[in-house]
Amino acid sequence: MINKFVSSVSEALADTRDGATVMIGGFGTAGIPDELIAGLLAQGARDLTLVNNNAGNAEQGLAALLKAGRVRKIICSFPRQTDSYVFDGLYRSGQLELELVPQGNLAERIRAAGAGIGGFFTPTGYGTELAKHADGSLKETREIDGRMYVYETPIHADLALIKAERGDRWGNLTYRKAARNFGPIMAMAARKTVATVHEQVALGELDPETVVTPGIFVQAVVKIDRVATQAGGIKA
Amino acid sequence: MSYTRRSKDELAARVVQDIPEGATVNLGIGQPTLVANHIPSSREVLLHSENGILGMGPAPAKGQEDYDLINAGKQPVTLLPGGAFFHHADSFAMMRGGHLDICVLGAFQVSATGDLANWHTGEPDAIPAVGGAMDLASGAKQTWVMMDLLTKQGQSKLVQACSYPLTGIGCVKRVYTDLATLACTPAGLVVIDTVDGLSVQALSELIGLPLSS
Numbered sequence: 216m217i218n219k220f221v222s223s224v225s226e227a228l229a230d231t232r233d234g235a236t237v238m239i240g241g242f243g244t245a246g247i248p249d250e251l252i253a254g255l256l257a258q259g260a261r262d263l264t265l266v267n268n269n270a271g272n273a274e275q276g277l278a279a280l281l282k283a284g285r286v287r288k289i290i291c292s293f294p295r296q297t298d299s300y301v302f303d304g305l306y307r308s309g310q311l312e313l314e315l316v317p318q319g320n321l322a323e324r325i326r327a328a329g330a331g332i333g334g335f336f337t338p339t340g341y342g343t344e345l346a347k348h349a350d351g352s353l354k355e356t357r358e359i360d361g362r363m364y365v366y367e368t369p370i371h372a373d374l375a376l377i378k379a380e381r382g383d384r385w386g387n388l389t390y391r392k393a394a395r396n397f398g399p400i401m402a403m404a405a406r407k408t409v410a411t412v413h414e415q416v417a418l419g420e421l422d423p424e425t426v427v428t429p430g431i432f433v434q435a436v437v438k439i440d441r442v443a444t445q446a447g448g449i450k451a
Numbered sequence: 452m453s454y455t456r457r458s459k460d461e462l463a464a465r466v467v468q469d470i471p472e473g474a475t476v477n478l479g480i481g482q483p484t485l486v487a488n489h490i491p492s493s494r495e496v497l498l499h500s501e502n503g504i505l506g507m508g509p510a511p512a513k514g515q516e517d518y519d520l521i522n523a524g525k526q527p528v529t530l531l532p533g534g535a536f537f538h539h540a541d542s543f544a545m546m547r548g549g550h551l552d553i554c555v556l557g558a559f560q561v562s563a564t565g566d567l568a569n570w571h572t573g574e575p576d577a578i579p580a581v582g583g584a585m586d587l588a589s590g591a592k593q594t595w596v597m598m599d600l601l602t603k604q605g606q607s608k609l610v611q612a613c614s615y616p617l618t619g620i621g622c623v624k625r626v627y628t629d630l631a632t633l634a635c636t637p638a639g640l641v642v643i644d645t646v647d648g649l650s651v652q653a654l655s656e657l658i659g660l661p662l663s664s
Contacts, residue, residue, distance in 0.1 A: 242502045242539075243525035244518035295580035303578050315579050318501065319543030319586030326540040339547060339586045342620040344571070392519040392536055393502050399538040427538075444518040 219386040219436045220415060224254035227409045227435040231260040231374055234287075238266040238325065238370075238401040239277060240377040246394035248411050250439050251376035252276045262287050266325070266370060268318065268397065270294035270302035281305055288312040290370060292321050317345055320367050322400060328369035329403025329432070336364035375405030379428065379436075382412035386430030387421050391444075395427065402432040409434065413441040454648030456629040464489045466555060466597055466627050475499055477546070477587055479556040480524040483597050486555055499551055501583040503542045506534025523583065543583070546590030554591035556584065558598045558623075560613045563660055565623040565635035567596065568615035581618075588619035600628035600657065607658045609633065609640065630654065639663065 221227045228251070231237070237255065241247030255263075256279055263286045270291050271278030278301040280286055289311060294302050305311035316324065317339050327335055336357055340346045346354050346365045355366035377398040379388040388410055390398055402408040410428075415438045457465060463485035470476060470490065475497045478486050487509065490496050498507040500522045507522060508529035516527035530536075545551050558569040567588050570581045588594050598608055609626060623635045625643070631654050632643040642651050642664040655662045 243521045245502070245521055246519070293580040293582040295578040299578070306578065307576065313579075315581060317581050317585040318539070318583040319547055319590070322539035322543050323547075337547065338589045341589070343585060343617045345581065345585065390536075392517065392530070393500075393504055393521055394519040395536055395538050396503050397539050400540045 218384045219430065219433060220384055221435050221437055224250050224437050225257065227251075227437050228254045228258045228374075231255065231258050233260050234262045235260055235373040236264040236266065236371065238372040238375040238397070238405055240375070240397040240401050242268050242393070242396040244444070245392065246378045246390070246396045246398060247276060248376045248378040249276055250411055250437070251378075251409055252280065255376065256280055256283060256285070261285050264288040264290065266290045266321075266372060266401075268292055268321070269296060270299055270313075272296055273298045274301060278302065281311065286311060288314065290314040290316060290321070292316055292318040314349065315345060321370075322397065324367055324370040325397070325404045326400045328371040329400060332369060334366055334368045336366055338362060338364050341365050370404065372401070372405040373407065375401040375408040377401055377408060377410045379410045379412050381414040381416055381421060382410060382433075382436045383416050383418050383421055383430070384436075385418060386410070386428075386433030386436055387426045388412065388428040388430075388433060388436075389421060389425065390427055394444075399428045399432075402428050407434045408432055409437065411437050411439045413439060454630070454646050457646060459485055460489070462597060462627060462629055465632065466595065467491075469625075470494075470496055470553060472496070474552040475505070475550070477501065477551055477554040477591065479554065479584070479587065481557045483555040483557060484522075484524060486597070499542075499545060500528070501542055501546075501587070503537050503539060504528070504530065504534065505537070505545070506531045508534070543586050543590075546583070546586050549590065549592055551591045553593045553595060554587040555595045555597050556587060558596045558608065558626075559615045560608050560610050561596050561598075561623050561626050561635065562610055562613050563635060563639040564637055565621045566613050567594070567618040567623050568613040569596075569618050571616045573616045584618050588622045593624045594619075594622045596623050596626045598626070598628055600630045607660075609658050609660065611660060630657070633662070
């Protein structure tokens with residue numbers, strides 16, 4: 216019997232290796248897999264490359280991983296926040312490598328990895344500083360039908376940590392509102408995807424017409440008690 | 452002759468004049484967000500938010516916030532009936548694929564031919580952050596900029612060539628400012644309107660570039 220539910224976050228993350236590339240879903244307050252990030256901190260893997268839209272806030276979550284010195288590199292689109300001081304300090308002192316990627320290129324590079332695409336030409340970023348490699352050399356460009364495009368490569372990951380809403384034991388997932396953000400594409404791009412859900416449902420309970428992430432992209436699911444995201448709270 | 456600058460709300464209302472019924476629009480973080488407040492209820496305009504919302508509604512009443520339902524600026528919003536959620540790759544495909552009619556962005560500088568600089572001051576100690584600015588600037592069918600014409604030091608933000616790092620080349624079609632509305636064209640700036648009392652000649656002197664009208 217296929218059962219992707221595991222009983223704890225620590226069990227789901229136990230095989231995370233040093234040097235792993237880890238995708239972490241979430242945008243703003245929506246879709247951040249807080250329990251999985253805390254689990255990664257507790258698990259202890261080091262020398263990580265993180266892929267996220269941002270680079271952490273204050274000292275919680277992703278910023279706690281940075282502060283603990285566990286991250287070598289971060290690939291993101293928007294590290295600067297009013298309270299991103301942990302990232303800011305590590306970046307300025309050269310202790311953390313940053314690969315800054317326009318948000319849509321980030322999403323498409325993740326999607327490309329999951330879809331088995333060897334890269335793509337995009338107009339986004341052409342002629343800008345972000346159309347250069349880390350060493351300052353220009354990325355490959357091509358004129359297609361009179362428009363200039365930049366070649367961007369896929370971003371693969373060893374592990375994706377995502378937050379979903381409902382899931383079944385085959386790993387089929389649905390999300391809640393804008394918490395979907397990077398979840399579906401990160402699930403496709405990682406060799407192992409661990410998702411949290413607030414509701415564990417029986418096979419057949421998710422309407423197959425509305426499954427957002429089919430279970431083939433998910434390797435482990437952990438049920439986490441509902442956390443209130445509505446001002447009035449959400450009843451479990 | 453004396454003239455008065457457009458207030459931020461007047462500027463937002465001026466932008467709204469040019470948004471047609473049925474348009475799909477993305478409003479950038481900051482000043483462009485104000486545009487939503489001025490769209491008349493008689494005009495159906497679909498707002499897109501890059502984090503995965505189409506059909507975004509106004510801010511919720513106090514106490515009704517849902518932090519799974521936020522805009523690109525990470526503020527709580529609502530969803531209109533008919534609205535939809537989608538993942539990030541689809542959201543940016545809407546921009547890059549040319550499905551979005553208009554995006555309205557803020558800017559540090561815009562060149563006469565529509566180059567945009569709005570993501571990075573380029574200072575050595577600055578933390579760079581780009582978000583969706585480059586995708587929006589090069590992806591929407593029309594990119595409009597909404598900004599004050601002059602910096603606090605009185606320098607024009609409309610320039611011959613941007614000195615800040617570029618967001619996109621030749622991507623801005625129109626610039627809405629507190630003093631005038633202009634079009635960026637391959638041949639340079641074209642005046643669309645100015646505030647009462649400001650002549651095209653006086654505007655040209657403020658900007659320091661030739662203008663056609």
